[in-house]
Amino acid sequence: MFQQITILGPGLLGASFALALKERGLCQCVQVWSRRAETRAQAKLATWCDRVFEQPGEACVGSELVVVCTPVETIVPLLEQIAPSLERDALVTDVGSTKSLICREARDLAEGLNFIGSHPMAGSERMGMAHARGDLFEGAACILTPLENATATEIARLSELWQAIGMHVVTLSPEKHDEIVAHISHLPHLLASSLCSYLADQEPEWKQLAGSGLRDTTRVAAGDSTLWQQILEQNREEVLRAIDGFETELHALKTALLDRDSPSVLKLLARGKQYRDQL
Amino acid sequence: MFQQITILGPGLLGASFALALKERGLCQCVQVWSRRAETRAQAKLATWCDRVFEQPGEACVGSELVVVCTPVETIVPLLEQIAPSLERDALVTDVGSTKSLICREARDLAEGLNFIGSHPMAGSERMGMAHARGDLFEGAACILTPLENATATEIARLSELWQAIGMHVVTLSPEKHDEIVAHISHLPHLLASSLCSYLADQEPEWKQLAGSGLRDTTRVAAGDSTLWQQILEQNREEVLRAIDGFETELHALKTALLDRDSPSVLKLLARGKQYRDQL
Numbered sequence: 001m002f003q004q005i006t007i008l009g010p011g012l013l014g015a016s017f018a019l020a021l022k023e024r025g026l027c028q029c030v031q032v033w034s035r036r037a038e039t040r041a042q043a044k045l046a047t048w049c050d051r052v053f054e055q056p057g058e059a060c061v062g063s064e065l066v067v068v069c070t071p072v073e074t075i076v077p078l079l080e081q082i083a084p085s086l087e088r089d090a091l092v093t094d095v096g097s098t099k100s101l102i103c104r105e106a107r108d109l110a111e112g113l114n115f116i117g118s119h120p121m122a123g124s125e126r127m128g129m130a131h132a133r134g135d136l137f138e139g140a141a142c143i144l145t146p147l148e149n150a151t152a153t154e155i156a157r158l159s160e161l162w163q164a165i166g167m168h169v170v171t172l173s174p175e176k177h178d179e180i181v182a183h184i185s186h187l188p189h190l191l192a193s194s195l196c197s198y199l200a201d202q203e204p205e206w207k208q209l210a211g212s213g214l215r216d217t218t219r220v221a222a223g224d225s226t227l228w229q230q231i232l233e234q235n236r237e238e239v240l241r242a243i244d245g246f247e248t249e250l251h252a253l254k255t256a257l258l259d260r261d262s263p264s265v266l267k268l269l270a271r272g273k274q275y276r277d278q279l
Numbered sequence: 280m281f282q283q284i285t286i287l288g289p290g291l292l293g294a295s296f297a298l299a300l301k302e303r304g305l306c307q308c309v310q311v312w313s314r315r316a317e318t319r320a321q322a323k324l325a326t327w328c329d330r331v332f333e334q335p336g337e338a339c340v341g342s343e344l345v346v347v348c349t350p351v352e353t354i355v356p357l358l359e360q361i362a363p364s365l366e367r368d369a370l371v372t373d374v375g376s377t378k379s380l381i382c383r384e385a386r387d388l389a390e391g392l393n394f395i396g397s398h399p400m401a402g403s404e405r406m407g408m409a410h411a412r413g414d415l416f417e418g419a420a421c422i423l424t425p426l427e428n429a430t431a432t433e434i435a436r437l438s439e440l441w442q443a444i445g446m447h448v449v450t451l452s453p454e455k456h457d458e459i460v461a462h463i464s465h466l467p468h469l470l471a472s473s474l475c476s477y478l479a480d481q482e483p484e485w486k487q488l489a490g491s492g493l494r495d496t497t498r499v500a501a502g503d504s505t506l507w508q509q510i511l512e513q514n515r516e517e518v519l520r521a522i523d524g525f526e527t528e529l530h531a532l533k534t535a536l537l538d539r540d541s542p543s544v545l546k547l548l549a550r551g552k553q554y555r556d557q558l
Contacts, residue, residue: 183481187474254526
């Protein structure tokens with residue numbers, strides 16, 4: 001499908017993506033750039049990596065596809081940096097968890113930059129290339145957020161690529177994407193983090209008593225703090241709206257408990273169960 | 280270890296307990312009572328069950344140990360019902376998720392009732408005997424909440440039993456138990472339920488996009504609504520205190536986001552991560 005692609009920032013997502021392509025024979029040559037010398041050294045030893053570069057622009061020369069897999073704050077600066085080195089028809093995408101800011105800024109960057117945002121809804125709290133898995137994306141959703149200037153051909157090409165590694169692809173505006181993920185990803189994450197941060201204030205021995213419920217509920221809170229700080233801040237408006245909505249819901253449960261209003265407590269729990277059973 | 284034990288209410292926990300004992304050769308005969316005819320019929324076919332009764336008192340005759348595995352609201356009424364049928368030295372325990380109310384009321388019930396509360400911190404949102412597993416309790420904590428009248432011999436006997444099926448046992452007052460589980464179990468549960476109840480108000484298509492993060496974070500919300508309504512209400516005071524504390528924590532994150540105070544956002548996420556990494 002591709003002769004040559006470039007991965008900028010081969011962490012868990014970037015490395016898993018390259019591995020998934022190679023395992024399926026979808027790509028001949030994978031070029032890699034990482035800011036960190038240690039990651040570059042690691043990449044040189046990886047089966048899915050063919051060439052490693054010290055400059056992001058150099059890594060993009062000759063590639064049909066460039067996938068930016070770095071933290072959300074660094075995506076646009078990197079696009080700016082690689083723009084002069086890109087092939088004329090190169091397709092550029094990312095795997096960032098926010099889209100409005102990135103897509104808006106990418107549009108203003110350089111004429112002829114064929115950027116279409118991607119957000120594969122896959123990942124793990126275990127970061128880094130060492131945890132890469134060729135099946136990481138299988139069965140998960142991938143949201144594409146093309147801007148008005150994207151051609152149908154480019155959108156189809158990118159869409160087919162994510163589908164080829166097992167994802168079901170949905171196309172949304174960057175704004176709609178950010179509204180949705182604020183609710184189904186960023187809110188769950190910050191609740192898990194807040195819960196853990198709150199429990200960190202309690203007696204340390206309580207931890208020993210925790211069951212699998214607490215472990216599952218808070219798993220995502222083990223994710224990289226800096227990455228998530230950037231994500232929450234880039235999606236600030238929508239995240240704040242989601243927090244407000246959740247606070248109202250939690251307050252309703254609290255009021256029902258205070259009022260010894262069993263039917264309302266039960267109703268809220270049953271509504272939650274019904275939703276969860278459909279997930 | 281035991282010639283004969285009785286399980287009242289053989290759901291996931293009761294059936295798994297009986298299975299765990301039988302697999303390890305710790306019990307000769309398991310007697311069972313269930314309120315529901317369907318469950319009694321199912322129990323008759325189960326490998327771990329020797330005799331099934333239609334009356335809870337009858338099921339307890341001749342048993343050295345009685346384990347009440349019914350919803351928390353029904354535990355004390357059942358204790359009252361079986362008291363006249365219990366053997367003189369029979370040890371009685373439960374697996375309820377709340378302890379203060381149950382233990383206080385059990386103490387006032389009948390002289391000579393050897394009741395010691397147990398709370399095995401194991402389970403699953405998949406309820407019922409059909410999901411029973413002999414290894415359900417392995418590696419998890421079990422909290423015992425003996426009252427002042429419990430003898431050291433009885434406590435040791437019950438403790439050894441839970442240990443024999445793989446649990447590490449901690450002894451606490453019923454009040455301390457309720458404070459702790461309000462934080463590490465009931466709060467995570469109600470947050471998951473509130474999150475799901477809130478998301479149920481959003482566009483139904485969003486569900487299709489959810490990743491494993493949302494699924495893990497909300498897994499417990501699939502638990503039985505009536506069981507959890509009873510648990511939250513029996514532990515009302517402590518649960519309300521835990522909600523208050525959590526609300527303050529969430530408000531701090533919201534304020535930091537509103538104020539574009541990145542260091543505070545990062546600090547909260549990092550504190551949460553540090554706690555989660557220790558779980």
